[in-house]
Amino acid sequence: MPDKTVIVRIKRRQRPDEPARWEEFELRYRPHMNVITCLRDIAERPVTRDGRESSPASYEANCLEEVCGACAMLINGEPRQACSALVDNLEQPICLEPLSKFPLVRDLVVDRSKMFEDLKRTHCWIPIDGTYDLGEGPRMSPATQETGYPLARCMSCGNCLEICPKVNEHTQFVGAAIISQVRLFNMHPTGKLHSAERLEALMGPGGIQDCDNSQNCVKVCPKGIPLTESIAAMNGQVIRHALKTWFTGHD
Amino acid sequence: MRQPKIIIVGGGLAGLMATIRVAELGVPVDLFSIVPVKRSHSVCAQGGINAAKNLKGEGDSPWKHFDDTIYGGDFLANQSLVKSMCEAAPAIIDLLDRMGVMFNRTPEGLLDFRRFGGTLYHRTAFAGATTGQQLLYALDEQVRRHESIDRVKKFEGWTFLSAVLDDSGVARGICAMNLRTTEVQTFPADAVIFCTGGIGAIFGRSTNSVVCTGSAQSALFQQGAWYANGEFIQVHPTAIPGEDKCRLMSESARGEGGRVWVPKKPGDTRPAKDIPQNERFYFLEEWYPKYGNLVPRDVATRAIHKIVFEMKMGLPGGPAVYLDVSHIPREVLNRKLEGILEIYEKFVGPDPREEPMKVFPAMHYTMGGLWVDNEQQATNIPGIHAAGECEYQYHGANRLGANSLVSCIYGGMIAGPAAVRYARNLEKGCDSIPAGVFERERVRQQDITDGLLHQQGNENPITIWRELGEVMTENVTVIRYNANIKKTLGKLAELSERYKKINLQDRTQWSNQTLNFTRELGNMLVLAQVIALGALERNETRGAHYKPEFPERDDANWLKTTIARYDLGKICLEYQPVDTSLIPPRERKYTAAS
Numbered sequence: 001m002p003d004k005t006v007i008v009r010i011k012r013r014q015r016p017d018e019p020a021r022w023e024e025f026e027l028r029y030r031p032h033m034n035v036i037t038c039l040r041d042i043a044e045r046p047v048t049r050d051g052r053e054s055s056p057a058s059y060e061a062n063c064l065e066e067v068c069g070a071c072a073m074l075i076n077g078e079p080r081q082a083c084s085a086l087v088d089n090l091e092q093p094i095c096l097e098p099l100s101k102f103p104l105v106r107d108l109v110v111d112r113s114k115m116f117e118d119l120k121r122t123h124c125w126i127p128i129d130g131t132y133d134l135g136e137g138p139r140m141s142p143a144t145q146e147t148g149y150p151l152a153r154c155m156s157c158g159n160c161l162e163i164c165p166k167v168n169e170h171t172q173f174v175g176a177a178i179i180s181q182v183r184l185f186n187m188h189p190t191g192k193l194h195s196a197e198r199l200e201a202l203m204g205p206g207g208i209q210d211c212d213n214s215q216n217c218v219k220v221c222p223k224g225i226p227l228t229e230s231i232a233a234m235n236g237q238v239i240r241h242a243l244k245t246w247f248t249g250h251d
Numbered sequence: 252m253r254q255p256k257i258i259i260v261g262g263g264l265a266g267l268m269a270t271i272r273v274a275e276l277g278v279p280v281d282l283f284s285i286v287p288v289k290r291s292h293s294v295c296a297q298g299g300i301n302a303a304k305n306l307k308g309e310g311d312s313p314w315k316h317f318d319d320t321i322y323g324g325d326f327l328a329n330q331s332l333v334k335s336m337c338e339a340a341p342a343i344i345d346l347l348d349r350m351g352v353m354f355n356r357t358p359e360g361l362l363d364f365r366r367f368g369g370t371l372y373h374r375t376a377f378a379g380a381t382t383g384q385q386l387l388y389a390l391d392e393q394v395r396r397h398e399s400i401d402r403v404k405k406f407e408g409w410t411f412l413s414a415v416l417d418d419s420g421v422a423r424g425i426c427a428m429n430l431r432t433t434e435v436q437t438f439p440a441d442a443v444i445f446c447t448g449g450i451g452a453i454f455g456r457s458t459n460s461v462v463c464t465g466s467a468q469s470a471l472f473q474q475g476a477w478y479a480n481g482e483f484i485q486v487h488p489t490a491i492p493g494e495d496k497c498r499l500m501s502e503s504a505r506g507e508g509g510r511v512w513v514p515k516k517p518g519d520t521r522p523a524k525d526i527p528q529n530e531r532f533y534f535l536e537e538w539y540p541k542y543g544n545l546v547p548r549d550v551a552t553r554a555i556h557k558i559v560f561e562m563k564m565g566l567p568g569g570p571a572v573y574l575d576v577s578h579i580p581r582e583v584l585n586r587k588l589e590g591i592l593e594i595y596e597k598f599v600g601p602d603p604r605e606e607p608m609k610v611f612p613a614m615h616y617t618m619g620g621l622w623v624d625n626e627q628q629a630t631n632i633p634g635i636h637a638a639g640e641c642e643y644q645y646h647g648a649n650r651l652g653a654n655s656l657v658s659c660i661y662g663g664m665i666a667g668p669a670a671v672r673y674a675r676n677l678e679k680g681c682d683s684i685p686a687g688v689f690e691r692e693r694v695r696q697q698d699i700t701d702g703l704l705h706q707q708g709n710e711n712p713i714t715i716w717r718e719l720g721e722v723m724t725e726n727v728t729v730i731r732y733n734a735n736i737k738k739t740l741g742k743l744a745e746l747s748e749r750y751k752k753i754n755l756q757d758r759t760q761w762s763n764q765t766l767n768f769t770r771e772l773g774n775m776l777v778l779a780q781v782i783a784l785g786a787l788e789r790n791e792t793r794g795a796h797y798k799p800e801f802p803e804r805d806d807a808n809w810l811k812t813t814i815a816r817y818d819l820g821k822i823c824l825e826y827q828p829v830d831t832s833l834i835p836p837r838e839r840k841y842t843a844a845s
Contacts, residue, residue, distance in 0.1 A: 014759060014761065015761055030494055031494075032493060032494050032598075033494055034493075034494070034495060034598075036495045037494045037495045040495065040713060043713050043764075043765065044711055044713035044714055044717075045711070046756055046757075053756070055756050055757035055759070055765070056756065056757055056764065056765050058762050058763075058764050059764075060286075061461055062286055062290050062291075062292070062460045062461050062462055063290070063292065063294055063295050063460045063461075064460065064461065064493075064495055064496045064498075065295065065496070065498045065499075065594050065598070066594070066597065067294045067295060067381060067384050067590075068286075068289075068290040068291075068292075068294050068295075068460065069289070069290055070286060070290045083495070084597045084598065086598070105431060105762050106761060106762035107762075109762060112287075113287070113407075116287060116289070116395070119392075119395060120395050120398065120399050123396075123399075124392060124395075125351075125392035125393060125395060125396045126349070126350050126351035126389075126392070127396065128346075128349050128350055128393070130275060131271055131272060131275060131346055131664070133342045133345070133346070134345075134349065135345060136345050136348065137345060137348030137349040138349075139359075139360035139361065140356055140360055141356065141360055142355075142356045142357070142358060142360075145353055145354070145355060145356045146586070148353045149353040149355075149378060149379055149385075152353045152378070152385055152388060153381060153384065153385075153590075155289070155290075155294070155384070156287075156289055185351070188351045190349070190351065191351060
């Protein structure tokens with residue numbers, strides 16, 4: 001082994017129904033390594049630290065610059081993106097585990113389709129009439145854009161769900177990412193016209209009322225999205241909507 | 252009337268736009284993607300999207316956009332489609348705006364525009380410095396809406412293996428592999444649209460995402476699809492070199508006033524901030540006074556190579572130059588460029604608002620791709636269309652920045668309805684094709700997979716891939732010598748032999764990523780040969796294709812499109828004339844206005 005090495009421990013399961021086992025690898029250190037480089041090195045030479053032949057660890061990754069959301073995993077116990085986890089900034093051994101709040105597929109791969117299903121359930125889109133030319137979009141103040149744009153950077157990585165105590169096998173809680181997306185669409189001049197249907201979806205089972213305000217989500221968001229602000233804003237909208245429908249019988 | 256069945260492969264901007272257009276016609280779509288479509292590579296586009304909306308009182312027009320694009324592409328692009336794209340671009344921006352893209356705004360509440368390379372106009376609409384991500388999300392949301400009313404069915408986590416061709420060579424569907432179960436299955440369709448993106452992985456470390464392997468294009472090529480202008484590879488001038496990939500530092504940094512420089516004294520080790528203005532060499536501004544830092548990418552990339560390798564004026568500690576935005580007010584940087592500055596801070600460390608970034612060119616984009624016709628985005632295989640980076644139509648010998656997003660969306664807009672028209676005109680639909688046609692393709696693909704799973708040997712796919720990337724980057728990117736390209740072809744032949752001795756080290760059939768990667772690698776090796784052969788044959792310099800031995804553009808002999816065909820395992824090159832009917836070719840130089 002070269003002078004300087006990196007020790008990586010990976011929690012492995014070849015299939016979801018298998019018991020987990022830990023494997024430790026020792027890799028040649030190079031400057032600017034990140035967790036993805038480590039996983040590629042392991043795939044090139046999948047031999048454990050104690051000399052046992054193993055197999056490449058499965059993991060999800062795509063853009064490698066923290067805009068696609070694919071490579072979220074637990075790194076030294078924290079949910080974060082593997083691409084922006086630089087070896088120089090991590091304590092060793094570097095422990096890699098799959099996110100625990102989503103169904104496991106294999107090794108570090110989990111199934112996050114719940115997030116996309118919830119975006120569907122909450123109607124997170126602008127209902128345009130069609131893609132034919134209808135002229136310019138609605139005017140928008142720079143201030144609205146500056147509030148909306150950071151929310152629009154949510155890449156559905158799932159870190160905020162992973163850290164949330166209210167996301168567990170006993171609840172259906174949609175989590176902060178979805179609530180923040182509803183805020184985004186309810187703020188848009190056209191999206192606003194349909195805010196009631198999104199609010200009603202947020203009031204159903206697993207909706208915003210499940211949030212216990214533990215405020216962990218905002219701390220792990222890799223994009224710095226003001227998730228707790230979004231939750232507060234949506235709580236306000238949901239309450240106003242509930243009162244309005246209660247008093248008038250319709251929205 | 253019989254309802255046609257459309258399959259779209261790839262869920263980036265082009266694929267999603269095509270999906271929406273088909274769904275809007277009331278025709279069901281099966282959308283296949285390796286990754287959940289929201290994680291497609293389009294998210295990496297940063298700077299913006301071009302459209303001559305002329306909102307800055309500069310007298311910009313679609314014709315000027317067209318002229319800049321053709322001139323920027325060194326006259327290799329067929330002109331009619333490019334003109335249509337530039338004419339459609341303003342309405343595309345309006346559509347995206349209506350879909351809710353959070354474009355930056357002016358105080359009046361209108362869309363803001365910035366400058367980009369290869370033009371003198373403010374023509375680029377942008378959403379911070381994550382425009383591609385914002386556009387992709389808008390289309391992803393629209394597709395999800397169609398999905399919620401069952402017009403679209405997504406097959407995320409499937410990889411395309413091959414087209415199903417009937418006895419007369421007409422495409423009748425696809426064969427794909429489920430990445431979780433490794434099950435190989437065929438899916439009938441009357442028409443298929445390929446929107447499978449870039450090929451960066453062939454060059455090892457590029458600015459592309461992991462899925463950009465070109466595997467689908469290569470598989471189609473090996474089934475008879477033509478591949479055009481493969482040798483035209485864009486190397487982006489400003490990226491952060493990395494161990495796993497090169498991270499793009501958008502041209503928009505220069506569009507907003509960023510400057511490229513090196514110390515005048517080679518080897519000057521003072522911190523950048525301590526080097527006074529008059530001891531800095533702003534070489535792009537000096538060499539190209541009219542366009543300055545906003546020359547097209549091929550020009551900027553060659554200039555940086557010249558500074559670093561010929562003039563030995565690169566920064567100490569590695570091949571690099573400074574990209575400097577530290578003179579721009581913090582507030583402007585945060586509003587317009589935060590996305591990329593954040594990438595620099597997270598992956599390198601220093602705050603680019605305070606000190607210049609260290610950057611170097613990296614492989615970024617393929618101008619070449621599947622051959623498609625001038626009207627329908629149709630390939631030469633009946634029933635197969637293509638749109639986006641995987642096809643060759645819009646960018647000639649060099650793509651202008653911020654033209655990729657518009658070409659992806661425009662191509663998808665054309666391909667969707669064109670595929671539906673083709674399908675509706677078919678005499679016989681895919682449901683009347685004998686089951687044996689599908690079964691034989693499934694068996695052929697299953698055999699390849701089984702062969703890899705059982706293959707014995709001592710080669711590793713990652714090792715072969717790394718060697719592939721190194722040799723291609725070294726010899727078939729910025730500067731090309733015929734002797735080196737010949738050596739590269741020799742190396743590719745060697746790697747193809749070693750490929751047959753790959754030991755997967757994972758013979759399981761559940762979420763086996765090595766199996767899928769190895770299948771892709773086989774296709775990468777074929778496409779690499781197409782690129783290298785095209786480069787070897789083209790003895791001239793045009794756009795991104797630069798040969799010091801042939802330093803001039805040679806219209807008499809080379810104003811033509813390269814067409815690669817696969818014939819019984821052999822790659823053959825042919826040439827087609829370029830449509831230059833609207834703008835006659837003229838000398839391309841950026842030292843003065845065009």
